Amino acid sequence: MSKLNDVFNEFARAFVGSIEDDREIAFPDQLSRDQLDGSLDSLHHVDRYLDYVHAHRDELTDSEWHTTVLRAGAYVGEVVRHEAPDGIVNWIDYNDYMPTQPKLHALIPERTVATCAFTVMTSGFMSMPLNKIARYIDEGSEHSVHFFATADLAQARKESPA
Secondary structure (H helix, E strand, O other), X not given: OHHHHHHHHHXXXXXXXXXXXXXXXXXXXXXXXXXXXXXXXXXXXXXXXXXXXXXXXXXXXXXXXXXHHHHHHHHHHHHXXXXXXXXXXXXXXXXXXXXXXXXXXXXXXXXXXXXXXXXEEOOOOXXXXXXHHHHHHHHOHHHOHHHHHHHHHXXXXXXXXX
16 A cells, blocks of 8 residues: 555646646646645645636646546645644555445445545545546536645544544
8 A cells, every 4th residue: 555655646736737648738827836835725836726727627638637636636635645643644556455345335336546446534534535636627616636635634634543
């Protein structure tokens, strides 16, 4: 599991711009990367960025959509993972998680970019930051990532023994 945590941490760092490669998120000039410090409050900047992406979603290539969903979703998940009490939240791959969840498999029948990994708390509470980004792009601001992360962190704090 820690290996997947490391992979999504790298995706989040690519979203912030501290790692560069040959792929880029959609409309990178619209993202206030200098404001992305890993804090819950930084997700307000992500919401503003996603407002722009949503408004221009018809201009996205498939590659930009995939890269944006993976990297922005990773950033949201990493904010939750790092703001939560230590060890409460971890990334898990769809192929590892779904065999243990037969009822959920009917709702999420296939592994896609938006469902390839989830964040799971030690209690088993599962969340879908990648899917949240995909839905924000497609449907708009009712899918606020700040609100999403706030709710996940409230759940994580309930689970903390301290």
